[in-house]
Amino acid sequence: MAFHAKNYPVAYPGQLLCPTFELGEKTETFQEIIRYVPGNGVTDEEYEVNGQKMRALTATVLGEVRFLEQVLQTVPTDEDQSKDEKDIGASKAELEQGKEEQEEEDKGEDNPEKVFIVTVADSNLAGKHVTEDFANNLPREGSIVLARITRISSQRANVEILALENKTIPVDSGVGSNGAGVTAPGGGSAAATLSVSQAAADLGETFKGIISARDVRATDRDRVKIMESFRPGDIVRAQVISLGDGSNYHLSTARNDLGVVFARAFNGAGGLMYAIDWQTMVAPNTGFMESRKCAKPF
């Protein structure tokens, strides 16, 4: 029986879960290879068994074991793109879906390798849309974070990181000039899951970041005015571009779906504002407009 189909009891740190790969079904034409990749709460360790060294996946936290089959990402072809552009009727969509499924099956047979990501997680946290497990989801390159602007200057905006979108879904549209990144569908943040930092902002215990003026937007980079893009107190959706230096992460909002998501008018004294285009927000009860670098809301 394959390891991913087995029933596991509660895993504790140091418990051996499975080898890094195993051989699966065998037919005359092909031999299935099942590969296991360590995810959250799992590590790849070397063990010595009867004098022979081998690598195995080991749990590193207490919780339930999960196997997630990784669907191989296919490179979009011209045909796929033209398909997207067409306005397809419901019946036609169904038909195409059927075709796609068939295609996938074909690919499955061509590729004898299956990849599973093995994770161990606390069942109380798993399946929740908002987790408090910020500690095990620290920001890294490429992660999308929600941050609050704490201070601005002409060259940069300083932020503190409040939450991290820890599960990203392949994009279907709304990707800006940074190319094929991963965002929530449509670029909005509502569909993504978040890990919320529990650290108290007043104690200076949150992770800090910097958005420098050249990373605010993708066009006209040298004419960016921070004052017209962010104000202290704004909540910004940004992407981590590097771990930065000792004290700050480097963040960027140079994408359509990144930028200010929540802002109050009059430096925080007024009401919440709504984005009316990518660089203007309006306060609905006064009608005043302020300039911000807004995130695409949908």
Place this chain on the structure above:
Amino acid sequence: MLNTTDRRRILGPANAKPLVFDRSSVPVEENQESAKKSSVSTGNDAIYIENGIVVNCNGSSYLEVRSRTNDKNCTLLLTSIYGPRPSRGAFNAKATLSVQFKEVTLEKIAAGQIKEICTFLTNVFNAVVNLERYPKSGIDVFLSLIHSSSGQQDFELESIITACVNGITLAFVDAGIEILDTVSAGMYKRNVTAFMKNGTEVVGFWKDDDEQSSSENILEIVEKCKEHYLTNRKTMIEFMVRNKNASD
């Protein structure tokens, strides 16, 4: 006073409500109630374990270990872990671990020896915690020794260190911080050895001056420590799994 503005935060109007993401999370008070108890007798010494007593830290454990020599005496140790939190200073791709040890009641151990204990424990857990997972952060371990057994000596350093290793491991598990193995320590006479991977790897070895075991081979000492380690590890895993199943 008016011209000294607080640039760090904007409080907004008095009736402003903070941004709340989800109310489905468990209230903090329940933590204390859900802390499970365990008293497991493992042959000659019994261990009492409790998790999550300290509410404001990321993870904590409380250990009561009965003395080898005197039934009425025991080592009481409270471990709390804070972090990973942002570290200051130079960039570090891995987490930095710090261990602080304090006697909260009677202070019997010399300052130099406390420092030695801290260095020993830091070395052990540097090899055990999956530090690569937590870049740019610091993890702080605070040990509070509430009581230590006073047998023939004024204090028994070896039983304190054993309790520290076991206590820190349990606190890391409670905090959900990734550790490579359920590390535990075993002692024999005045020697302590910390093991991982079911006793196949040694992560720490502590030896005190002592006449009783000075004639013994070091490998024999390690073997004797391993026996104690295996019972300790079994107790800890049993506790963790039982606690987990009870909370589900």
